[in-house]
Amino acid sequence: MQKSLHIDPNKCTGCLQCEMACSYENYGAFNISKSRIKVFNFESAGRKVPYTCTQCAEAWCMHACPVDAIRIDAATGAKVVFESTCVGCKVCTIACPFGTVNYVADTGKVQKCDLCGGQPACAEACPTGAITYVESDWTGLGKMRQWAEKTDTQPRA
Amino acid sequence: MAWAKKILRVNLSKGTCASEPLNMEWAQQYLGQRGLATKYLVAETDPKVDPLSPENKMIMTTGPLTGTMASTGGRYSVVTKGPLTGAIACSNSGGYFGAELKMAGWDMIIFEGKSPKPVYLWLENDKAELRDASHLWGTTTWHTEETIKAAHQDPQIRVASIGRAGENQVLFACVVNDLHRAAGRSGVGAVMGSKNLKAVAVRGTVGVGNVRDFKAFLQATTAAKKVLADNAVTGQGLPKFGTQVLMNVINEVGALPTRNANDVQFEGARKISAEAMHEKRSTDGKANLITNAACFGCTIACGRVSQVDKTHWSVVNSPKYWGATGGLEYENAWSLGAANGVDDLEALTVANMICNEDGMDPITFGATVGAVMEMYQMGVLKKEQIGIESPFGSAQALLEMAHMTAEGRGFGKELALGSARLTKKYGHPELSMTVKGQEFPAYDPRGIQGMGLTYATSNRGACHLRSYTVASEILGVPVKTDPLATDGKPDLVKAFQDATAAFDSSGTCIFTTFAWTLGDLAPQLDAACEGGWTLERLAEVGERIWNMERQYNLAAGLTAKDDDLPKRLKTEPAKTGPAKGMVSGIDKMIPEYYKVRGWTTDGVPTKDTTKRLGL
Numbered sequence: 001m002q003k004s005l006h007i008d009p010n011k012c013t014g015c016l017q018c019e020m021a022c023s024y025e026n027y028g029a030f031n032i033s034k035s036r037i038k039v040f041n042f043e044s045a046g047r048k049v050p051y052t053c054t055q056c057a058e059a060w061c062m063h064a065c066p067v068d069a070i071r072i073d074a075a076t077g078a079k080v081v082f083e084s085t086c087v088g089c090k091v092c093t094i095a096c097p098f099g100t101v102n103y104v105a106d107t108g109k110v111q112k113c114d115l116c117g118g119q120p121a122c123a124e125a126c127p128t129g130a131i132t133y134v135e136s137d138w139t140g141l142g143k144m145r146q147w148a149e150k151t152d153t154q155p156r157a
Numbered sequence: 158m159a160w161a162k163k164i165l166r167v168n169l170s171k172g173t174c175a176s177e178p179l180n181m182e183w184a185q186q187y188l189g190q191r192g193l194a195t196k197y198l199v200a201e202t203d204p205k206v207d208p209l210s211p212e213n214k215m216i217m218t219t220g221p222l223t224g225t226m227a228s229t230g231g232r233y234s235v236v237t238k239g240p241l242t243g244a245i246a247c248s249n250s251g252g253y254f255g256a257e258l259k260m261a262g263w264d265m266i267i268f269e270g271k272s273p274k275p276v277y278l279w280l281e282n283d284k285a286e287l288r289d290a291s292h293l294w295g296t297t298t299w300h301t302e303e304t305i306k307a308a309h310q311d312p313q314i315r316v317a318s319i320g321r322a323g324e325n326q327v328l329f330a331c332v333v334n335d336l337h338r339a340a341g342r343s344g345v346g347a348v349m350g351s352k353n354l355k356a357v358a359v360r361g362t363v364g365v366g367n368v369r370d371f372k373a374f375l376q377a378t379t380a381a382k383k384v385l386a387d388n389a390v391t392g393q394g395l396p397k398f399g400t401q402v403l404m405n406v407i408n409e410v411g412a413l414p415t416r417n418a419n420d421v422q423f424e425g426a427r428k429i430s431a432e433a434m435h436e437k438r439s440t441d442g443k444a445n446l447i448t449n450a451a452c453f454g455c456t457i458a459c460g461r462v463s464q465v466d467k468t469h470w471s472v473v474n475s476p477k478y479w480g481a482t483g484g485l486e487y488e489n490a491w492s493l494g495a496a497n498g499v500d501d502l503e504a505l506t507v508a509n510m511i512c513n514e515d516g517m518d519p520i521t522f523g524a525t526v527g528a529v530m531e532m533y534q535m536g537v538l539k540k541e542q543i544g545i546e547s548p549f550g551s552a553q554a555l556l557e558m559a560h561m562t563a564e565g566r567g568f569g570k571e572l573a574l575g576s577a578r579l580t581k582k583y584g585h586p587e588l589s590m591t592v593k594g595q596e597f598p599a600y601d602p603r604g605i606q607g608m609g610l611t612y613a614t615s616n617r618g619a620c621h622l623r624s625y626t627v628a629s630e631i632l633g634v635p636v637k638t639d640p641l642a643t644d645g646k647p648d649l650v651k652a653f654q655d656a657t658a659a660f661d662s663s664g665t666c667i668f669t670t671f672a673w674t675l676g677d678l679a680p681q682l683d684a685a686c687e688g689g690w691t692l693e694r695l696a697e698v699g700e701r702i703w704n705m706e707r708q709y710n711l712a713a714g715l716t717a718k719d720d721d722l723p724k725r726l727k728t729e730p731a732k733t734g735p736a737k738g739m740v741s742g743i744d745k746m747i748p749e750y751y752k753v754r755g756w757t758t759d760g761v762p763t764k765d766t767t768k769r770l771g772l
Binding site: 010013014015016017020021023024027028029030031032033034043044045046047048125127128 | 365450
């Protein structure tokens, strides 16, 4: 069963535990500037929105890569950057419609979410359930349940 | 070793920025943030210095857990000599600025001297430079933050700045970061203004990588987060209602100082409470509260995000106040509301915004308005002097006074003095609800006796955040004590003061202590830092810090006489509620407190005490 990161911005408080967890997982330090998931703060609307790669089935970054440095992890379905192959040409960063592949000047390579091999650190660190790791085919299940609860089709006494 | 082990020294007179190693011997004795920065201030400045002179220094400081995954690990403090109090000032703030400073690779910044012209510090990892801020001078903190981010074309920069209040050296000006988080009390923003330092802008991409034992650290922080999540206050009460959860509670126990502490209960409390913030307005069908929000790393998320009614008279012609922004915390709802008898939630929210926008401490500002309103009622101050009719309960007067103080015009220049100086000027010093020149916050010592001792002995002037005995006396954390009793309070206050000093030196937030004890903090610090950090050691560090601050204040010229409460609290009994007929028992508690502290009857730490603490 394939799983996906599922994000519910209404539950996000902007604590950035996800960004710290991501950077620690990948770089061994608490360094939010290196996080592959970013929380955006829409100040005047009072909204905070975590955003990261959605792992497109037809991944444009992967198709755009001229050296095949982005490959599918068969276990998770994640599109993973192989740093040893990546030449830092950044074509993938142009190809991605969502901006979730980014260049890292320190390494000269690109980085993107790789689902941490099936145990995403961001989801584990999120204290409010704004980021969860759920069955890909049913990312809408929670929302469906919420709406289902609101329907009123029972005959009234 | 979660310290960055590096401090930045900025000489504003010479325009130089230099890196130097952190004194690690001191770090072992004073931990970080509040304790360590105070140690630097004590070592480098004369306690008798004029707080607003170039000879005073201002330190922005993080703790070892700032910028880590420890819950609430995003705090920083501004340490200096306070112009409101003439005592040590140490104001703590959340938001994201502190963590960014740490992630840029710095434990603290020491500002010294005075710049010949307005400047801001631009700090990008190890690159530090002073830049011209003449175009920012005379503008608000909101405008400053926006302008700096735009100029550097980087929305990820974090900014701490002063507004016009700090520039004008309003004695209760604060330093505002991330638009609505503030190092709020004792006038630290006025010190920043006196140095012609408009802002500090930081971008940090180095990160915090030198945690002593990452595996143990993640285990300890995860366990501590669970303690917060499982606790009724930090897991449910604070996220849902914020600190405002207290408004109705404190009113019911008869400890809500009302109309300049003439009363201890406010008939309008419910209208300005957390519950009211959740209710839909009759005007536009929306609630004042939009959502809660967290500071960096915080898994409690007590912060309020509010949006005022656009049709409210106070903002109908001011679109800049229409967006969502920082909402009312309990202290602010009290100081702007109950302290003045104002029960208009929207007006209070706007007054709070003005305080954030131009960098003023709402506690001192609101309490000063309360004193002005009392003098107006007495006929001491007239409409012609203030510029507006100012009876208790007037939201119009409150907002007009907020604007004039923020902008530095008219009677605002007098409000800028704070209530101690203002009431003295007009011949009524007894109307100032202050200790050491600083206004006390939202807990009446007649109804919560421990808070009287807390205020009287607080090293930075009256304050609830030096020993929050409300936790014990009202909420029963860690054990329930009788709020109307004075017995045992000296011991309680000392324990809270020492523990709080340790928390304030760690990089975490004092609000964790509704659930955490030093026993929860110790394993996190020990995994992060070398040196073997135990509960006992932290308690000792806290006591050492407290006594060091005390010695600084004594050297600055304060004496035991300054450990006292306003006369009103000692002579005018509470009129209603459970504390009806009570006055503060401060005079009974002080001698016992000195004894518990190991101080002389004059409040001076004895040789044995200083020797034991290595001072």
